[in-house]
Amino acid sequence: MTITVQHDDFEIAVEIDRLTAGRCDIGAVASFVGKVRDTSAGSPLAAMTLEHYPGMTEDELQSIADIATERFQLSAVRIVHRVGQLKPGDNIVLVIACSPHRQHAFDGCAFLMDYLKTRAPFWKKETALDGSGTWVDARDADHAAIERWTKTN
């Protein structure tokens, strides 16, 4: 169970324990958690709603996980991404990368997040305190982040 898209929250410690149970080849575990902030461009945020493309989203995440596993020789990978309505402070996404040594775990985790942000079909809509909704624009910085992985090996 490498990939999960779910409404419910996740527990980081539980996920890491599940991923590494009985695995004495793993010497390094790097994780990333993305969370909902309480402001957007300086304005207070009431909620954030995440939409996805059922079927395609899971396929893309699996493909990203496979590419990262091959490239960084990862021992195990886990991606959990939430959908539905979230509040400031809530968790959005969890990525875990495991390897024998730390550098591949760190790099694998960063690579997974950079690719997820530019390829996985999720869309965020922010709700302001007055109830008005705005779809979040894609950031150029996210695409720039990908380039570092194409320049070097």
Add this chain to the structure above:
Amino acid sequence: MTMAIATQMTERIVTVRYFAWVRERTGRSDDVISLPAHVVTIAELMSLLAARGEGYAEAFKHPPSIRVARDRVHVQQSAEIGTAREIGFFPPVTGG
């Protein structure tokens, strides 16, 4: 009769799915579209959809801001529809 069967066999049907603001503007999550013979590429399908009504015209008025998937795989708008069963239209992704 033979002609009618031949025509029916070559009829191409695709399910078109909309997400995020593309869905909000069309007012629909999906449509089942019978493709006219002249519609070969996804870009041509977008022009066809834009003519379906005001909301569709609004959704597809600026093609560069729309991303597409053919049978749930990212492709360019210039890609041919071919034998695809499903075409998805959505804004650039913003997950994570």
